[in-house]
Amino acid sequence: MSLCLVTGGAGFIGSHIVRALLAKGRRVRVLDDLSTGKRGNLDEVAAEIEFIEGDIRDVTTVERAVRGVDAVFHLAARASVPRSVKEPRAAHEVNVTGTLNLLIAARDAGVRRFVYSASSSAYGDTPVMPKTVEMRPVPLSPYAVSKLAAEHYCAVWSHVYGLQTISLRYFNVFGPRQDPHGPYAAVIPAFVSRMLRGQAPVIFGDGEQSRDFCFIENVVQANLLAADVGEIRGEVVNVACGERTTLNEIVADLNKLLGTSLRPVYEPPRAGDVKHSLADISTTRKVLGYEPRVMFPEGLRRSIEWYKANL
Numbered sequence: 029m030s031l032c033l034v035t036g037g038a039g040f041i042g043s044h045i046v047r048a049l050l051a052k053g054r055r056v057r058v059l060d061d062l063s064t065g066k067r068g069n070l071d072e073v074a075a076e077i078e079f080i081e082g083d084i085r086d087v088t089t090v091e092r093a094v095r096g097v098d099a100v101f102h103l104a105a106r107a108s109v110p111r112s113v114k115e116p117r118a119a120h121e122v123n124v125t126g127t128l129n130l131l132i133a134a135r136d137a138g139v140r141r142f143v144y145s146a147s148s149s150a151y152g153d154t155p156v157m158p159k160t161v162e163m164r165p166v167p168l169s170p171y172a173v174s175k176l177a178a179e180h181y182c183a184v185w186s187h188v189y190g191l192q193t194i195s196l197r198y199f200n201v202f203g204p205r206q207d208p209h210g211p212y213a214a215v216i217p218a219f220v221s222r223m224l225r226g227q228a229p230v231i232f233g234d235g236e237q238s239r240d241f242c243f244i245e246n247v248v249q250a251n252l253l254a255a256d257v258g259e260i261r262g263e264v265v266n267v268a269c270g271e272r273t274t275l276n277e278i279v280a281d282l283n284k285l286l287g288t289s290l291r292p293v294y295e296p297p298r299a300g301d302v303k304h305s306l307a308d309i310s311t312t313r314k315v316l317g318y319e320p321r322v323m324f325p326e327g328l329r330r331s332i333e334w335y336k337a338n339l
């Protein structure tokens with residue numbers, strides 16, 4: 029039974045990938061410093077996994093974590109745009125140097141495959157839509173730069189050292205266990221948690237900004253495919269649904285689903301945020317055989333059920 033390492037496995041997306049790998053009969057090791065992730069995210073699978081509490085900035089820890097590993101799913105990161113604007117050095121150290129540490133250790137340990145969680149923020153605010161992987165990236169925040177730099181490192185590790193790497197550029201992922209708390213919460217959990225308490229959701233900007241929201245199950249699918257498809261060599265693919273929704277539309281949908289009629293409070297736009305985002309997923313279909321299975325309305329319904337039961 030092959031051993032997989034999930035860095036950031038105690039986080040939102042990582043905790044779903046851990047469960048999916050266990051369901052496929054893989055052995056799973058998690059490396060996470062619990063900075064934004066929680067042990068509670070892995071509660072009912074805790075006995076089935078090996079958990080290393082540690083930091084990807086620490087070379088010795090990383091070397092220990094990749095020992096005997098067949099595939100690495102690398103999710104550990106400082107995953108927030110506004111936080112990176114405030115603390116750019118830490119974003120670089122975790123997202124770039126941390127990834128470099130993992131790539132070096134994975135190469136030296138003979139890891140077969142390295143699946144990197146990249147970000148659509150690499151595209152920046154170019155008006156061209158949908159975003160294709162051939163487009164020239166224009167990162168607009170320290171976070172976006174750091175995620176893109178790590179992508180390049182992954183590709184180079186394929187070309188120079190023969191480690192099979194792939195970068196999955198996620199668009200806005202949402203779903204159960206996504207953290208609704210704190211100043212860096214993602215938009216859907218932030219809206220849902222306020223609206224469940226009868227409070228108005230807060231929108232930065234006019235609410236007409238749009239995103240290609242991607243339910244977590246599709247992201248899990250892309251990761252499993254990326255680990256198992258035939259030979260790969262530093263490819264970059266988008267992971268999304270190929271449809272976009274505005275923030276005003278989300279509030280309207282949530283009002284319907286929750287039976288509320290809350291009007292959003294509008295605040296000034298935030299630095300580093302992009303206006304629109306929509307993915308072209310034709311390369312992902314070709315390279316991975318990926319097909320989104322849960323589209324936005326169904327994903328939103330399932331997420332609300334989870335937040336209702338767990339908040």
Ligand SMILES: NC(=O)c1ccc[n+]([C@@H]2O[C@H](COP(=O)([O-])OP(=O)(O)OC[C@H]3O[C@@H](n4cnc5c(N)ncnc54)[C@H](O)[C@@H]3O)[C@@H](O)[C@H]2O)c1
Binds near residue numbers: 083
């Ligand atoms: N959520 C999205 O919409 C989205 C979109 C694009 C890309 N991504 C990428 O997906 C990955 C997972 O994001 P998420 O939304 O699950 O965020 P998350 O914050 O829930 O998960 C990140 C995990 O990494 C861990 N971590 C952070 N710094 C670490 C360090 N120095 N050493 C070890 N562990 C560390 C955290 O404790 C957490 O468990 C990130 O790489 C992020 O950049 C997410």
